[in-house]
Amino acid sequence: MIRISEEYCKGCGYCVFACPTDALKISNKINFRGVSIPLIDEKACKMCRLCEMICPDFAIVVEEE
Amino acid sequence: MISNKELHDKYIKKAMMPSILCAGCGNGTVLNATLRAIDVLDMDLDNMVFVSGIGCSSRLNAYINADALHATHGRALAFATGIKAGNPKLDVVVFTGDGDCAGIGGNHFIHAIRRNIGLTVIAINNYTYGMTGGQMSPTTPQKSISTTSPYGAIDHPFDLAELAKAAGAPYVARWTIAHPLQLQRAIKKGLKNNGFSFIEVLSPCPTSFWRRNKVRNFETIYNWYKENTVTIKKAKEHPDKIPIGELKNIDKDEWTDLWKSLVSEVRI
Numbered sequence: 469m470i471r472i473s474e475e476y477c478k479g480c481g482y483c484v485f486a487c488p489t490d491a492l493k494i495s496n497k498i499n500f501r502g503v504s505i506p507l508i509d510e511k512a513c514k515m516c517r518l519c520e521m522i523c524p525d526f527a528i529v530v531e532e533e
Numbered sequence: 534m535i536s537n538k539e540l541h542d543k544y545i546k547k548a549m550m551p552s553i554l555c556a557g558c559g560n561g562t563v564l565n566a567t568l569r570a571i572d573v574l575d576m577d578l579d580n581m582v583f584v585s586g587i588g589c590s591s592r593l594n595a596y597i598n599a600d601a602l603h604a605t606h607g608r609a610l611a612f613a614t615g616i617k618a619g620n621p622k623l624d625v626v627v628f629t630g631d632g633d634c635a636g637i638g639g640n641h642f643i644h645a646i647r648r649n650i651g652l653t654v655i656a657i658n659n660y661t662y663g664m665t666g667g668q669m670s671p672t673t674p675q676k677s678i679s680t681t682s683p684y685g686a687i688d689h690p691f692d693l694a695e696l697a698k699a700a701g702a703p704y705v706a707r708w709t710i711a712h713p714l715q716l717q718r719a720i721k722k723g724l725k726n727n728g729f730s731f732i733e734v735l736s737p738c739p740t741s742f743w744r745r746n747k748v749r750n751f752e753t754i755y756n757w758y759k760e761n762t763v764t765i766k767k768a769k770e771h772p773d774k775i776p777i778g779e780l781k782n783i784d785k786d787e788w789t790d791l792w793k794s795l796v797s798e799v800r801i
Binding site: 475476478479480481482485486503517518520521522523524525526527528529530531 | 534536537538540541545550551552554555556557558559560561562564565566569710711713714717751752755756
């Protein structure tokens with residue numbers, strides 16, 4: 469399960485570019501900062517957790533259900 | 534593997550978050566990799582000191598729930614040397630930037646390496662003086678635009694990892710923020726190495742460096758770090774790209790150990 473903290477996310481999108489399976493996509497969903505929060509596709513996620521390691525703001529969490 | 538939430542709860546000062554760093558800044562990734570390396574090695578934060586100089590990179594130790602020292606510009610390594618010499622049992626980690634380490638603190642840098650004192654130095658190279666508004670730094674690549682080189686830089690840049698290697702550091706590695714797992718492993722090896730370990734991280738500064746060089750898309754920035762770097766095994770085939778990887782890993786006598794043996798030798 470991928471969760472993204474809207475409070476911490478600054479919308480750099482590095483998680484989207486790093487994702488090898490396209491489980492994350494740039495979306496039109498805007499948070500209170502006015503930046504785009506990535507769109508999550510749970511089925512495509514292979515749990516490599518590269519997005520967690522690259523996130524500069526500790527905003528993304530990938531956990532097994 | 535520890536999740537970001539557990540990492541955040543265990544090591545980060547909650548009152549300081551979210552960080553002041555700009556969107557797209559790579560410093561947070563370096564902090565993330567450092568904390569993951571510390572967690573894998575199961576190191577005690579109470580036995581660690583984080584030292585930094587001045588600059589955006591030097592903000593990082595303020596976010597860690599451990600003792601930190603924010604020193605004067607360029608003098609992070611001098612202060613860290615003092616801490617390590619005063620209490621060799623401490624694990625001292627230095628966060629420094631290209632301006633701090635190679636610019637104003639260049640002499641402290643080569644002499645800390647020459648002594649081979651047991652510090653782990655993480656130098657975040659973003660090719661610019663980011664905090665003061667994007668002036669040209671000693672590592673700014675030729676032809677790139679900054680506020681003090683509006684027609685393109687003509688100076689030859691420093692290669693920090695090669696400089697550390699030539700000065701005699703026992704552990705030298707270079708990675709980018711686009712390689713977070715490898716960076717984490719390099720920091721882990723650096724922390725385990727007894728002597729001076731130097732890890733250079735190529736990290737983007739979208740606000741001060743890339744914006745002036747007319748790159749305003751985070752994807753282009755991220756891909757630049759993937760496309761313009763090559764692992765040291767293939768470096769000979771691509772001489773125009775930046776070699777990344779573990780450049781040096783040897784054993785060398787550490788300064789505080791030598792000091793201890795000297796004291797036991799001469800004490801009456």
